[in-house]
Amino acid sequence: MPKIVIAIDGYSSCGKSTTAKAVAARLGYGYIDTGAMYRAVSLFFIRERVSLSSPKEVNEALEKIHISFKHNNRTDRNETCLNGLNVEEEIRKMYISNIVSEVSAIPEVRWAMVAQQQKMGRRRGLVMDGRDIGTKVFPDAEVKVFMTADTYTRAKRRQQELLAKGEMVNLQDIIDNLEKRDLIDTTRSESPLVQAPDATLLDTSHMTIEEQVDWVLELADRRLAAIHRNSHKKAANPLA
Ligand code: DC
Numbered sequence: 001m002p003k004i005v006i007a008i009d010g011y012s013s014c015g016k017s018t019t020a021k022a023v024a025a026r027l028g029y030g031y032i033d034t035g036a037m038y039r040a041v042s043l044f045f046i047r048e049r050v051s052l053s054s055p056k057e058v059n060e061a062l063e064k065i066h067i068s069f070k071h072n073n074r075t076d077r078n079e080t081c082l083n084g085l086n087v088e089e090e091i092r093k094m095y096i097s098n099i100v101s102e103v104s105a106i107p108e109v110r111w112a113m114v115a116q117q118q119k120m121g122r123r124r125g126l127v128m129d130g131r132d133i134g135t136k137v138f139p140d141a142e143v144k145v146f147m148t149a150d151t152y153t154r155a156k157r158r159q160q161e162l163l164a165k166g167e168m169v170n171l172q173d174i175i176d177n178l179e180k181r182d183l184i185d186t187t188r189s190e191s192p193l194v195q196a197p198d199a200t201l202l203d204t205s206h207m208t209i210e211e212q213v214d215w216v217l218e219l220a221d222r223r224l225a226a227i228h229r230n231s232h233k234k235a236a237n238p239l240a
Helices: 016-027 034-047 055-063 094-104 107-120 133-137 151-164 171-187 209-236
Strands: 005-010 030-033 067-072 077-082 126-130 143-148 200-203
Touching: 005 016, 005 133, 005 209, 016 030, 016 126, 016 209, 030 034, 030 077, 030 107, 034 055, 034 067, 034 077, 034 094, 034 107, 034 126, 055 107, 094 107, 094 171, 107 126, 107 133, 126 133, 133 143, 143 209, 151 171, 200 209
Parallel strands: 005 126, 005 143, 030 126, 143 200
Antiparallel strands: 067 077
């Protein structure tokens, strides 16, 4: 079977990462959470007091940043490492969510991250989730999904996630944060969040994670079957 790239883009807290991770596990593919990379950059910028409006400071900082993912066998999760240190828990906190959209709108930051992401997917067999995967990172991805859900549902899900980690955040604060991030993500000049013309829209407002996973897997199965059929046709009639 050929290996493909599955790009999952969309708004924050629609279940992209959870779905992408489960789809990757079922297919035996790699999984990359690109939002985690922008979050790790944000953490570094905060710690090193990098001025977001100084391209010089931003470029110098980017040269000192190395992001990797390490599999944790206990939790069965890929955890984000910043310069070799596990920052998975830290980057999910609200103070990072409050700055990450501004950081990820900086063109120099995007160029550096996109280059790394493209390297990671060179050998295909990958599920990647983010905001610009189907439009910028892998415009040739064989499967593209664009996820959305209503703001209240997304905020409730985000609140539950934070609560599970011991962080209690007011629902209205989460709604404000999501709306602010949506606005920055969709209006920034460098690769804004937009549905790729060949992406399939998935509204997860009334879906469980299992339903979302099955839906993406079905889409991937159909695409893989079509690729398989085409390669057989080509082999039988190479001049066609
Ligand atoms: O998926 P997330 O909420 O962890 O992403 C954090 C932020 O990073 C999000 O507000 C937008 C940004 N992002 C991006 O600009 N491009 C990506 N490919 C992934 C995330």
